Amino acid sequence: MEIIDFLLNAIIPSFIILHLLVAPYTKVEESFNLQATHDILKYGLPATTIDAFQYLRQHYDHFSFPGVVPRTFIGALALAILSKPLILLSNANGFYTQLIVRGVMGLLNATALTRYKNTISTIYGKDTGRWFILLLSSQFHTIYYASRTLPNSFAFCLITFAMRDILCGSSSQQNSKSQNRLRRGIFLMIFAATVFRSEIMILLFSQLLNLLLHAKISLRAIIPLCIKSASISILITITVDSYFWQHLLWPELTGFYFNIIQGKSSDWGITPTYYYYTNLLPKLLLNPLILFFLIPFGLKIRATRDRVIDLTIPSLVYVSIYSFQPHKELRFIIYVAVPLTTAAASSAAYIWNRSSKNTFYRITSFILVASFIFSSLVSTGMLLISSLNYPGGHAISQLKYIIQQTGGEFPNNQGTPEKISVHMDVLSCMTGVTRFLEITRENTSVDNLLILGGLHSRILHDKTEDEALLLQPEWWSQFDYVLIEKPELALGNWNIVATISGYSGMEKLCPSKSNYSLLEYIDKVSLVSQIKSEGKKETEDNFLKSIMRRVISPSEIEALVSKMALRVSSPMKWTNRIPQCSSWLLVPRIEPKIWILEKGSKGETAAKGPQK
Template sequence: MRALQSALPLLLPSLILLHLLAAPYTKVEESFNLQATHDILVSPPPSLSTLPTHIRTTYDHISFPGAVPRTFIGSLLLATLTRFFLHADLFGHFRAFGNTFFGTPLHFAHSQLLFHSLVNKSAQQTARFILGSLTALALVRYARGLSRAFGPSVGAWYVVLQATQFHIPFYASRTLPNTFALLLTTEAARAFLPVPGADAKSQRGQVTRGIYLLVAAGVIFRAEIAILLATQVLFLLLTNRANIYTVILAGLPAAALSITASVLVDSAFWLRPIWPELESFIFNVVNGASSEWGVSPWHTYFTSSLPKLLLNPLSIPLLLLALSLPATSRAARALALPQLAFVALYSAQPHKEARFVIYAVPPLTAAAALAASYVWTRRARTAVYRVGAVALVGGVVVSFVAAMGMLFVSALNYPGGEALWTLRRHVEGGGKTGVVRVHMDVLSCMTGVTRFQEEVPLAPLFRSGEAPLEGAVVVPEAKGGVVEWRYDKMEDAAQLGDAVFWEGFEYALMADPAAALGRWEVVDTIWGFGGVEVLRPGEWMWGLSDGEVWGLWRETWEWWGEGWEGRGGVVMGLLGDGLFREVVRRFVTGGWWVGPRMERKIYILRRVPDMLDDYK
């Protein structure tokens, strides 16, 4: 039993990695931090004197700043860790290669070219892996803090309940500001846990550390954490775990340092004096602009978001049980009440998304774990506890199955990333060399296309709306044997309505093929999630033999060896092409199918050759 409890924390990083492998692409909500991580990683600022010019000519946020500015601090740290990881992995091999074959270490400039040519093939997933690992570390540390405070059984049940949710493992590796903030709020939650046997000075130090972390999270990453800070501090004051002097002495220096760090770093990257979270607060709250993305009833977080985030059907009953049991109520109140108060107060904001309150999930899950442990450790006493223990196991199984189903569907929501990967395989597999120009429409860019996917000797730039096509990419002319990709993300309706504009491209990724003016042919079609379908035996079955279906199955799994994106290709091949559905219906369910309905999302188009006057 002790060995099992020791191994349980591995569940969290393992499931976070599984979610990363199953859904390797990203969406538009993650784009700012991911593109910023790419720019800093591939093209770090050379010096302070040339910083403004360097950023204006090479960084994505100058052309695509987003609705509100965001901080570069998380991306800067993530890019630094990723670059170290990649250098440690790649440059050692390059150096050994140079010493072996040339008798001298490779010149730094040559190493840089090699770095640029290989970094994009794995760096996006490396960066996400590092972020997911840091999130997993914070969650595991929180679990250990629960074990220390309330016993190993509580820590173990926390891991089981947390690992079998969907949203935390799914978001853990995604470059959202909320994920960076979650790292800090989870560490803060650990700092607020009681430490048995600790003296008053140590407890005050823990509280001070927790306040520092919450202040930093709110000032740098997400302004709404100021509400969580207020509810947590109020609870600490009311329960005599802190006094006003402790709060002030911790809060003011933390705020000063965090504001200074944000203003210094972000002003350098945004090329103007700026505190991003202040501008975000003014834009979203004071001006009410966030309502443009939709509004929800005040109760949405409690009636929809939290049940989905906690997922396990017994989580809320367990939370209520923990609050009512004399043996657990005090600890449950300390864990849950500040979080519930934060969610209640933040519900006044009309625009609501589940990720905005994701910081409350670990402490609320911990409160549920108190009751789960209480029931589980008493399962041998009475029939009531035995039934409760069986219900706990059943709830975990249901939660895990539901989480895997949600992951299954989520993996189908990134047709843009799949389209670009498929296009590269098509072009490079066909022996094409030279410059290849590609236009990508809005849906493609919002569902997986990132600058990390550019596979060229020197990473090209996406051009801005005003920049001429040839000025979009500052790379050398293509040389023999190299496919040099140049990408365009034009959104201007006037330009897109000009037939001459389309003559500058050989390929296009389009949700609507008719929007591409001129003569084009469909190279491939990328499918994506379009709802749920129920099929009976005989409906929509393939006209292939069982042997032919198994042959396709084996061929599809061969993509797994083509790196992170190849694994995404396996997922889309099995699901997007309907192969998984066909195998299940033929060999498992006798022809029945209840699952995702796939629909065409993005067409990969190629200009008809006789229209490529200047590019034959």
């Protein structure tokens, strides 16, 4: 392997881990698999089947929060098994355990993508593989979703391996080895559809139709293979998931019935039939040249036409059929990013190899490089904005710091309390709060309890959504801290000890005005860095501390943010370079999202809403 290929192969896993570190928290869509992985890692499985129901019901999150439809435990079980050795070796806990679990998820997808790249390098040439890496690495969503514990991410890994096998099997001479590769690819797609995402059956149909039309496999071979593969997959998912849910269950069939047959997916929003093509597919591929130049160019050139057709038609058939489903999300079509990018990479390699022949190819090669740089910059901006979408994760991390800094002094407790109760509202739980991040649990062993004032304290976390309870003042009195979107809804006396801000859309930036949230945010970070350098730590802003502590080592992040803030703001003189209102910039609007409240003593002012 040449050094350039070694470096390019390292790009995908490196970028996936980078995206993980910049945005380490999760949203509600990822919560089931992440919570399930946590529970398997922490509580294990009951020693006997006799007490399995009570054990699982007592410890596992899905009995308390089952979700709209049940999900499979197969992905979570695999993640737990693969993550366990790394967790034991690193002695990680909490936030760092979550990083390891998501890191393993990301590396699984990175392995699939890297092996796929090596395959197309062998079949289509090294330059095609190299351009595949460059184009894919500049696609924000493909890299971003790779480490997220979505059912689609598990399916994406299997589909990428399946497409690699199908590509190998259909590109080589027809023999027993190529047929085995095709069979394995078909099995992986059926398994992914049966266990994780039922819509993959549409993609399988389009792939099988393409193979039949090119006589790569016979209908006589397909039918028994599909029946056998489906039977094995159904048996596996029913066995595993019936155990964890403690009743006979095929989760993906339940989800298919709920979303498709009953049409409940429409409750999450309805978009036009053409929405995938006009919005989500261009957003997924990001580089506009992929759809509007490279793929059409590949169809025009005889040398690349056949491969481009084989790569694009099944994917576009899948997107077209799935467009009739009213509810649409980008993650539902993420599987087509790989074949479409491969088709574009084939055209890019063809152009690049002829860049010295004439002016057209030379200019086009330059445009390709420029588009890669532009897409990478856009992807970086999207990553930074997306990192602001998890106020719940930042809030619980900040709460841990606040509790640790109390030194055992609480307004309503003499000395250090044996238990500290925390209520977390819906927004907090939907935007980053997970069991990995909960400080300690009631049934944690004494050795792992938080130490305050030299004594052990248990942290109790509450996620009550019952509106009747939320209206009772005496119910609120049991809590020491509250994470809440609207502080005025917390009944009783509360003090606001920190606010966690997050992304709230885009706003126009004009240097003649100075009250824009992003500028205020950068200016605050700069101010805090200057204060810290002078040793005045007591005046640090709590929100800024939470931002600084959100990735790996707090000290390293504080140093990095401080340097960046000083260079960028200094203090905000760079805005003078922007023509006064002659041109506008769109910047992220950052607003308070979650308030951290601490129980107040009598006579103290109750928590109020945001101060303008």
